[in-house]
Amino acid sequence: MRAMTYRQYGGPEVLELQTLPMPKVGQNSVLVRICAAALNPADLALQAGHGEPIMDAWFPVIPGWDMAGVVEAVGDGVGEFSPGDKVLAYVRQEVLHYGSYAEFIAVPVDVLVRKPPFLSWAQAAALPLAGLTAHRAVATALDIGPGDTALVHGASGGVGVLAAQLARLRGATVFGTASPGKHAFLASLGITPVAYGPDLADELLRLMPDGFDVALDCAGKGALSTAAGAMKPDARVASIAAFGEDVPMVYARQDIRVLEELAGLCGKHALHVPIAAAFPLEEAAEAQRLLANGAHGSGKIVLEM
Ligand SMILES: NC(=O)c1ccc[n+]([C@@H]2O[C@H](COP(=O)([O-])OP(=O)(O)OC[C@H]3O[C@@H](n4cnc5c(N)ncnc54)[C@H](OP(=O)(O)O)[C@@H]3O)[C@@H](O)[C@H]2O)c1
Structure with missing residues (x-):
């Protein structure tokens, strides 16, 4: 599969497009063909090495914690999803290695939420984190x-x-x-x-x-x-953003029921997920530069595969 990776910490310039083996799919996991991945400021911070004290990076790292796509294959024990199902997920793992700037990802089934039909791939990918x-x-x-x-x-x-x-x-x-x-x-x-x-x-x-x-x-x-x-x-x-200041901080936390509730609100048109810009996978460095300089429009920057 094609994936954007970095082999050392740095800015957008360290990203390289690579061809990697397909992820393996274990028990209770699902292989997803990614249609869109959203960028987050955390991608830039972690890529720059700022997460080093709290997270290991196993190089090459594929960045990205947000994705939406189509179930390609299911591992043993998975009955709730089938190939062809459209899903979205927050795919943060404890180690930086497999992320969503890629064509495929294997994830545990218990992080997956069904994509509301009318949400675009970009909007679905922009929702989780x-x-x-x-x-x-x-x-x-x-x-x-x-x-x-x-x-x-x-x-x-x-x-x-x-x-x-x-x-x-x-x-x-x-x-x-x-x-x-x-x-x-x-x-x-x-x-x-x-x-x-x-x-x-x-x-x-x-x-x-x-x-x-x-x-x-x-x-x-x-x-x-x-x-x-x-x-x-x-x-x-x-x-959520006063890192190092003396104020109560809140962090994203994996919570499948909350994500289902949010997807439900989007499905009812009660919650709007604006997209500021979309780039193809191979232009991930450009997308990161746009995020870093803060000059993007309202909402999220996404990669579309
Ligand atoms: N704690 C967590 O788990 C968590 C999760 C996600 C994000 N974050 C952090 O939260 C921050 C925002 O993330 P994001 O994804 O929403 O980023 P984003 O899409 O780039 O949005 C940042 C917004 O900040 C606004 N802004 C810049 N300077 C400002 C100021 N002085 N006063 C008020 N608004 C200002 C900009 O608005 P204008 O363009 O209108 O100027 C921009 O829309 C980042 O620092 C990120 O690292 C933390």
Whole structure:
């Protein structure tokens, strides 16, 4: 199979297209022909070697933790999926080696979710990591619900746009920070857009004089402190991106029931998964450069095989 790999840590330039043996499929596992894989900032960080203290890399590494595709073959003991089934999954493993920037991947059957029919391959691949992170922050860590006035920092990003929508679906009034070019898009999803910058707290207090009940940081860069003056004294706050800062952190966690719930919301058109750009597998380095420079449109960057 063809796969994008790296044999040493580095930036997008270390990626090489290789032909590798097909993955073997064990008991209770499934071979998936990948139709699309989504990029995540974690791909760049891990590829740069920043995960070295906490994760081993077995080179060559195929990056990528998100995929959607078609079941090609099933291992012994698998009755719930058959060849031809359309699936999506969060495919993070404990060691960096087999990822989703590839034509095939073998995964345990218990991480697979059926793809809602109308979702594109790109959208299906873009859902797992971002959706699991957003849900964990909004529902588990912050328990955002009816009556809450909620602020999502980085609401136009891959995670932020899902978190803002989930907060709204749970009954909150949602404001989201984004650059001005993305405000119309956020407004179309029922999220009140606010430009980030040094005057953010003043602008937020103008919009919500009593202050916000809850804030989720999906941007990092000190966003929570910038807006601290606009929060109620007992406000709940959490971040997915303030690495190294002294704030409660939330991380994506594999949870098949949550992923099924999110896929269900997409299937009912209640949750929109925006795609910023799509590239063929062999242009993965270009896709990573676009993600790294932050100049992409709203939503996720994907590879389509
Ligand atoms: N903890 C976890 O498990 C987990 C999971 C996924 C991601 N993350 C982290 O979360 C962050 C976002 O990930 P992502 O996939 O959503 O990335 P992304 O799609 O690149 O989105 C990042 C967003 O941040 C916005 N932004 C940049 N500077 C900002 C600022 N000062 N204030 C507010 N927004 C700002 C950008 O909006 P504009 O383009 O509108 O400027 C962009 O849409 C990354 O740091 C990533 O590493 C963590």
